[in-house]
Amino acid sequence: MDGLTTAIVTVTAFAVTAALGIWMIPFLHKLKYGQTILDIGPSWHKNKQGTPTMGGLMFIVGILVACAAGFALYAARSGGFNPIQQMENAKFAAGLLMAAAFGFIGFLDDYVKVSKKQNLGLTPSQKLVLQFGVAAFYLVSIRLSGDATTALPIPFFGYFDFGIFYYPLAAVGIVYITNSVNLTDGLDGLASSVTLMASLGFLVMGRMLGVVPAELMAAATAGGCVGFLVWNFYPAKVFMGDTGSMFLGGLVVAMAFSIGSPLILAFVGIIYIVESLSVVLQVISFKTTGKRIFKMSPIHHHFEMSGYSEVQIVAAFSLVTAVGAALAVFSIARL
Incomplete structure (x- = not known):
């Protein structure tokens, strides 16, 4: 994909997302779709009570519009797609559908929260059933697209064939x-x-790999995130809610699968993994010893309780992710 198409996709996602905030934030205020802040969280978060949530709808629209525009533009400029690209395109469509489906689950969760004015939406079991259903749909879709391999590259170590364990492990990984x-x-x-x-x-x-759909998705996601940060950077005027975060989770997974290297998320997604592991370790430690490892979990709250500002934590976590992404690029270059 040429630089011009990449730029158009990125700018489109940014512009649509940022522009939607002008209308959507007042609309969410009018609907009184505000965030409910739990008492168990940091006390200073109470001033965020009532900040509109479900703002993720802004970048969902922006990213999907940008992906569609970029796909059409690339097809027009390149004169069509070859058979190999057809498989990549099918995975691209399946990835966007998966992200949208996860976003819809998040939307249901957010809607229950805001309609009942509580911080609990769908039950964990309800969410897991829906999430595994979406993961199964995605894996079946890419299998039908022609991608039947069960061998994956392990960064810096070469390929390993997971055989019959590939699909259940992949489903767990997607949901995780x-x-x-x-x-x-x-x-x-x-x-x-x-x-x-x-x-x-x-x-x-x-x-690097010449996977155009992955470039399209990544460029649109980057643009959408920057557009959302116009409204979401500290102090946030809107939250993405589960609607947005689960959509982004689906996109991150789809991008990893689209380049044929889902295990690369060990590097690119290092912050995501550390965040969830901090919760797991905190629960295990408290239930087995009665003691907490962290002042509060997920770990970003631990750093907050240790005196770091939200801006400092965001900067540090972003830098760690950038380093992880650089390691991922280096590992791909060695394949």
Whole structure:
């Protein structure tokens, strides 16, 4: 994909997302779709009570519009797609559908929260059933597209064939990463900034491997995240909600699968993974010993309780993601 198309996709996602905020934020205020802040969180978060949530709809529209425009533009400029690209295109469409489906699950969760004025939406079991259903749909879709390989590159170690374990492990991985992105959305601009760095890494990897759909998705995601940060950077005027964070989780997974290297998320998604692991370790430690490892989990709240500002934490986590993305690019170059 040429630089002009990449720029058009990125700018389109940014412009649509940022512009939608002008209308959507007052609209969400009017509907009184405000965030409910739990008492167990940092006390200073109480001043965020009532900030509109479900703002992720802004970049969902922006990213999908940009992907459609970029796909059409690339097809027109390149004169069509070859058979190999047809498989990549099918995975591209399946990835966007997966992200949209995860976003819809998040929307249902957010809607229950705001309509009942509580911080609990769908039950964990309801969410998991829906999420695994979406993951299964995606894996079946890419299998039907012609991608039947069960061998994956392990960064810096070569390929390993997972055989019959590939699909159940892949489904667990998809759900795990999606929920990890959701957990990362706990500070103003955090999930948006971290995902921006991750998408830039995928943009480089897609260009290196010549996987146009991955470039398209990454460019649109980067633009959408920057457009959302116009409204979501500290102090946030709107939150993405589970609607947005689960959509971004689906996109991150789709980008990793589109370049044929989902395990690269060990580097690109290092912050997502650390966030979710901090919750798991905190629960295990408290239930087994009665003691907490962190002052509060997910780990971004631990750093908050340690005296770091939201802006400092967002900057540090984004930098870590950028380093992880650079390692991912280096590992891809060695394949």
